[in-house]
Amino acid sequence: MHAHELSREQKKEALESLIFLTKKRSGRVKARACANGSKQRSYICKENAASPTVGTDRVFIAWVIKAHEGRHVVTLDIPGAFLHADTDEMIHMLLRGELAKLMVKVDPALYLPYITKNARGESIMFMKMQKAMYGMLRSSLLFYQKLVKDLEAFGFELNPYDPCVANKMVNGEQMTLTWHVDDLKVSHKDAFELTKFILYLARIYGDKITVNRGKYHDYLGMDLDYSVPGKLRVSMIKYVDKILKDFPQAITKTSSTPAADHLFQIRDAEEVAKQEKFLSEEQARHFHHTVAQLLFLLTQARRDIQTAVAFLMTRVKKPDEDDWGKLKRVLQYLLGTKHMKLTLTIDNLNQVKWWVDASYNTHDDCKGQTGAMMSLGKGAVVSFSRKQKLNVRSSCEGELVGINNAMSWIIWCKYFIDAQGYTIEQTVLYQDNKSTILLATNGRWSSSKRTKHIKSRYFFVKDRIEQGELEVQHMPTEKMWSDILTKPKQGKAFREMRGMLMNVPEEYDDEVERRNTSSYLLPTDEPHEKHPTKMTVQDSSMNLQQPMSVLRHCRSVLKDENRTNKGKTVTWKKCLPTHGGIRCDVDKTSRKWRERVRQVRARDRKMLKSYMSSE
Numbered sequence: 001m002h003a004h005e006l007s008r009e010q011k012k013e014a015l016e017s018l019i020f021l022t023k024k025r026s027g028r029v030k031a032r033a034c035a036n037g038s039k040q041r042s043y044i045c046k047e048n049a050a051s052p053t054v055g056t057d058r059v060f061i062a063w064v065i066k067a068h069e070g071r072h073v074v075t076l077d078i079p080g081a082f083l084h085a086d087t088d089e090m091i092h093m094l095l096r097g098e099l100a101k102l103m104v105k106v107d108p109a110l111y112l113p114y115i116t117k118n119a120r121g122e123s124i125m126f127m128k129m130q131k132a133m134y135g136m137l138r139s140s141l142l143f144y145q146k147l148v149k150d151l152e153a154f155g156f157e158l159n160p161y162d163p164c165v166a167n168k169m170v171n172g173e174q175m176t177l178t179w180h181v182d183d184l185k186v187s188h189k190d191a192f193e194l195t196k197f198i199l200y201l202a203r204i205y206g207d208k209i210t211v212n213r214g215k216y217h218d219y220l221g222m223d224l225d226y227s228v229p230g231k232l233r234v235s236m237i238k239y240v241d242k243i244l245k246d247f248p249q250a251i252t253k254t255s256s257t258p259a260a261d262h263l264f265q266i267r268d269a270e271e272v273a274k275q276e277k278f279l280s281e282e283q284a285r286h287f288h289h290t291v292a293q294l295l296f297l298l299t300q301a302r303r304d305i306q307t308a309v310a311f312l313m314t315r316v317k318k319p320d321e322d323d324w325g326k327l328k329r330v331l332q333y334l335l336g337t338k339h340m341k342l343t344l345t346i347d348n349l350n351q352v353k354w355w356v357d358a359s360y361n362t363h364d365d366c367k368g369q370t371g372a373m374m375s376l377g378k379g380a381v382v383s384f385s386r387k388q389k390l391n392v393r394s395s396c397e398g399e400l401v402g403i404n405n406a407m408s409w410i411i412w413c414k415y416f417i418d419a420q421g422y423t424i425e426q427t428v429l430y431q432d433n434k435s436t437i438l439l440a441t442n443g444r445w446s447s448s449k450r451t452k453h454i455k456s457r458y459f460f461v462k463d464r465i466e467q468g469e470l471e472v473q474h475m476p477t478e479k480m481w482s483d484i485l486t487k488p489k490q491g492k493a494f495r496e497m498r499g500m501l502m503n504v505p506e507e508y509d510d511e512v513e514r515r516n517t518s519s520y521l522l523p524t525d526e527p528h529e530k531h532p533t534k535m536t537v538q539d540s541s542m543n544l545q546q547p548m549s550v551l552r553h554c555r556s557v558l559k560d561e562n563r564t565n566k567g568k569t570v571t572w573k574k575c576l577p578t579h580g581g582i583r584c585d586v587d588k589t590s591r592k593w594r595e596r597v598r599q600v601r602a603r604d605r606k607m608l609k610s611y612m613s614s615e
Helices: 008-013 037-042 056-069 097-106 108-114 139-154 191-205 237-246 269-274 281-300 303-313 321-336 395-419 434-446 456-466 481-485 491-502 510-515 537-542 548-558 591-614
Strands: 015-023 029-035 072-077 092-096 123-128 157-159 162-170 173-180 183-188 210-213 216-219 222-225 232-235 342-346 351-359 369-375 382-387 426-431 471-474 562-565 568-571
Touching (some): 008 092, 015 037, 056 162, 056 173, 056 183, 056 232, 056 342, 056 382, 056 395, 072 191, 092 097, 097 123, 139 162, 139 191, 173 191, 237 281, 237 321, 281 303, 281 321, 303 481, 303 491, 351 395, 351 481, 369 395, 395 426, 395 434, 395 456, 426 434, 434 456, 456 471
Parallel strands (some): 015 092, 351 426
Antiparallel strands (some): 015 029, 072 183, 072 210, 157 162, 162 173, 173 183, 216 222, 222 232, 232 342, 351 369, 369 382, 562 568
8 A cells, every 4th residue: 555545543553564484393494474463452352352272182082082983184284374364454564674675576566656765764565454464463363263164164063162173974974173273183984085175175275285194193283193093192202302402401310200209398488588599580481481391291292290290380480499400300200201102092982981189288388289180991081280279178178179170171071072972971080088979979968067168169069960960989099090190109109090191001111112103203303304194285185095987076076176187187277377467368388478477577677676776
């Protein structure tokens, strides 16, 4: 837009353009132009700009079901996803200096008339935004709304308990899609049906969509291994290696457990200050950064470090030397178990088992720690370890508070799996405190003077039992696998409970696991140039064990642009590209095409030379 067409307020509200360079995990360097949307915060509230993303516990439930049913899995990445969504408001962008000059170099005839100078003699150019660009506050929401509309047009229905999980019945089998912004993961028993879905997306979002088929998938920072039928193995070996390398001190020795028995013991703040044991500002920053990395790691693939990291999260504001030592203990444990994987299997999709436990008077402020895990067979599909928010007067009351903390997960998991089309006939909650079981089952009828002060909300579980949604059963303490999430365990007890939590052998050997790990999952100094199963949309559509007649029928139904001619694939373009603003509707190999390109390039060189001389 011409600068004189904008008012002073519009110029003031124009968003600045930014460019970022990022090195991907594959080794590629990616450049991304985006807008600085901070100015939009003055008139767009957070509630109107938030876009949903799939939850970690949701994806694990959906993924393990895919492995259990033996579905084919495809992951997709939509490049420039936000640019496919149109803006629904008037937004202007300001390009300064070199960015404005680059636009002129791209097409002098189109952009040169809009270049002006500011008071400092700097080249500037105003642009009207027609697409949702990265950095604009509502771009993610606009793309989400467009993607949902396209998915519903294809026949998908959203799960009411997660707006980023959708399902569709195809030939009597379920096709499930989960997505996080522009990263999609879809599964179905028929690989050919997945190809039709890929081609459908390619018609809308272009044929540059990255498609990944096969047994190994890199998704949301996790490496997913479907190579063993019926099992989902989740690992983050490269990320663990990165954490160890980023830590300012070299970790050379290993530890058999992530935390010692004195994990929850801390020194008095006045004593620490007197002895000058607080970490320096730089060291405290490294402490906070590493704990944040571990938090991401434990929510994805390493549930065995949840208790230790849950405590370290409470110490990031003012860590001392003792906390630094406890952090190093976790890293030493990770060094010795770098190649450990979370292995998930399903024994019975109609039964959900929960182990909920709590430790009493654990923290320095006398609050307890709640630990819970959910399994559909082997391995914890969902688990958490967190500090309780209130003080209690007995271990029985602490266990009841722990059950209350877990009830939202318990009920949600049942509803989510039901909405996925699987009937949950029994949800079992295991508890090792018989008094707590009586309180949870009978409510006020089993209460006494010592428990009357407990508010009625902690008997919420009683209502669920009466409605038939939950069944509480007693489990001996030595079989309460979630006990590892409430306090630091050592020796055989730790190895046994870790084996149930992660579904690994009790006598786990990291070197043996490393030898059994695919080379693609291992860290290496040489970046992976290409994923072994990543391909273009065209390659993906042809990589099927299907007769050519069936493939041709699929494309005719989808009105795809590819056609077959005597066994050879010929690609026909409905819309030929443009060059320099001139529509090129002739064959690229013709003499007329070459002459037109030559004329346009000569014109651009002349205009660019004139512009550079004026600069």
